[in-house]
Amino acid sequence: MAVTIKDIAVEMGITPSSVSKALNEKSDVSTDLKRKVRQVAQEMGYKKNMLAVRLVTMKSNTLGVFIFSRTKIRNSESTAYKYLNIMLNEAKKYGYDIVLFSIESSLSENKSYIDLCRERQVEGALFIGFENNDYHLEELVHSGLPVVMIEKNISSENTGCVMVDNAGGISLGMNYLFTLGHEKIAFIKGHFAAELSEIRFSQYRKMMEEKNIYSDRLVFEGDFSLESGYAVGLRISEMPELPDAVFASNDLMAIGVIRAFSEKGIKIPDDISLIGFDNFEIGKYVQPKLTTIAQNFSDIAESAVTMIFNMINSGLHGRSVLLDPELIVRESCAINKKYTD
C-alpha cells in the first residue's frame, strides 16, 4: 500500500488536513510545520495520488489527444509525431497531462470521442488527422467541450482549428511555376479522406482555370504515400507529352515521383519541374533537392495548444487560424525550356 497523507498525519501526530495544507504550501500553516511535513513525507516516500486530487478538485488537468492511425492516410503517420511532440511539451508548461487516444476507424469505434473525453474528464481535446465524413464531428461541435483540430477546418462555439494556409501555399507554388513559364502543370492529389487534400486541389484547379489551362488529364489521385507518388510518377512518364511541371500535394509523393522519373530517365528539372508540400527534412537530401512549400509543424501544434488553453481558461470561442506557408526554392524547378525557345 502506498503511503497517504493520513499515514504521515498519524506518524506526526497531526491531522490529514494539516498535512494537505502543508504539502500544498497554503498560507495558513506555519513555515515550520511545512518544513517538517515535507521532510517526513520525503522520508516515508509519500507521493500524491492525483486521482484523488483530481476527483476532489473536480479538475483533471488533462488534455486528450486523438490521433487517427488509419493506414490509408499514410501522411499522418509522418506528421502526427511532429505535432504530438510539441503538444506534449506545451501542455507540460501548463502542468497538464496528455492522454492519448488512437482511432483506427471511426466506423468500428463503439465509443464516441466525446464519451472517451467525458469519462476521463479531459478538459479539452486536440485532434490530429480528422477525416472527412467522420460522423462523430457533429457530436463534437455540440459537445461544449473545448476542441481544437489540426488539418480540419471547423470552428464553432467550442471548436477551433489551426492549420497552414493550404490554399495560400498552393498559390505560392503555382505562381512560382507560372513565373518559370510552366503551363501544363500536373497535380497529384492527397488522400481523399483528408480535408486538406481538397483544399490544396481546389486552389490548384482555380488557378489553372483562371488561365484556362485546367484539364482533368493533368490531375492524378494519390494518398500522400511515397508509393502512390511513385505510381503516379510512372503514369506521368508514360503520357504522350510530358507536362511542364508536377505539383505533388506533399513531399513524400514528390519523392516517389523523383524515383519514378529517375527510373524512366526523365530529368528533373531539365525535362520537367517538380514541387512538393510540407518541407520534410528529407527533401534536402534527395536528388535533386526538392523545392517545396514549408509549413511549420511546431508553430501549428503550439498554436493549437495555446488555443485550447484559451478556450479552457477564458471561454473564448474557437477560432480558425491559418499559419503562413513559405516557398522553399531548391533545385527541382527550372525555367520552362519551351518558354525560352
Place this chain on the structure above:
Amino acid sequence: MAVTIKDIAVEMGITPSSVSKALNEKSDVSTDLKRKVRQVAQEMGYKKNMLAVRLVTMKSNTLGVFIFSRTKIRNSESTAYKYLNIMLNEAKKYGYDIVLFSIESSLSENKSYIDLCRERQVEGALFIGFENNDYHLEELVHSGLPVVMIEKNISSENTGCVMVDNAGGISLGMNYLFTLGHEKIAFIKGHFAAELSEIRFSQYRKMMEEKNIYSDRLVFEGDFSLESGYAVGLRISEMPELPDAVFASNDLMAIGVIRAFSEKGIKIPDDISLIGFDNFEIGKYVQPKLTTIAQNFSDIAESAVTMIFNMINSGLHGRSVLLDPELIVRESCAINKKYTD
C-alpha cells in the same frame, strides 16, 4: 455539472448502489432493472467518471509512456512514433489508457520518472529512447514498478527490455559485405547517448578485429541524423583512398552519405558500397535503393506491451528479448572490384 449515478438514482427512485451494480452488469441485480437503468442513464447523458472509479477500485488502468525528445538524438524522433502508435493500439485491447510523458532533458527534470508514475498511479511504464547515463535509471530498477524499455538493455526484477538484436544485425551486414569482398569498411556511429550506438559499433569493431582489419580511421562519429550522415559522407569522400564500403548505423545517415557522395561524384555501389540500418520506407526511394538491416518496429512495440502486461498481471520478472533483424538487399552494395581484379 455532469450527471452522476446519484442523479439517476433519485430520478428513478432507487439507490446509487443499485445503479452502480446495474451499470456494471453485476449478477445480483435483475435484468429488468439493468435495462431500465441503462436506458435512463442513456437518456440523462450519464458518463462514468473514471477518476472516481479508479480511485475507489485502486486500479488506474493506465500505462505511462515516456518519450525522450532531446533533439540530440534525432533518430528517436522518427522511430518513436512508429512504436507509440502500436503501443496505443495494443493497450487499447487491454482496456488501458496511455498517458504520455515527454522528457526533454534528464538533468533539467526535477520530478523523477517514478514520481510521475506514482502520482498518476500508472500500472506500468514504457520507455522509448532512454539515454545512457540517465541517473534516473537506478531508481527505476529498484522502484518495483513494471517497466519495459525499448532500445535500452536493462533487465531486473521489475524491468524488462525489448529490442532488435543489434549485434546480430551488424553481423548480418558485415558478413554480407565480407562476402562481397569488402575489407576496408568504414563505420558511422550513432548518437553517443543511445545504447544501441555502442552495441552496433562494438559488433562492427569485433568483426573487423577478428579479421585484423580494424582501424580507428575507418570509424566516424554521427548522431543518427541525415545531416550528420551527410557531413561524414563529405569527410569520407576526401579520404586519400576511399574505403570499400560504409556501414551507417542507420538509414537516415546512410541517406546523408548518398547525398554527399552524389555531390562528390562518387558512385554507389560502383565506387563504394553502402549499407544502412532500420529499413525505413524512404530507403526504397533513394538512388540507389538502400541495402539495409530491417528491424520490425511493430513487433518490438507489440512485444513491449505484451511484456508489461505480463509483468502487471502475472508478476513475471522482466526479461530481455531480442528480435531478429533481417538483411534487406537492394542496390547500394556490390562486389568489391579490387576483389574481382
Place this chain on the structure above:
DNA sequence: CTGTTAGCGCTTTCAT
C-alpha cells in the same frame, strides 16, 4: 495557525 467535518463519484461488503 491547526483541527473538524463534509464530500468529490464511485464500488463494495453486508444487511434486509
Place this chain on the structure above:
DNA sequence: ATGAAAGCGCTAACAG
C-alpha cells in the same frame, strides 16, 4: 434482488 453504510485519498470550508 435491492438498500444502507463505509470508504478510496484528498481538499476545502468552517471552527476553534
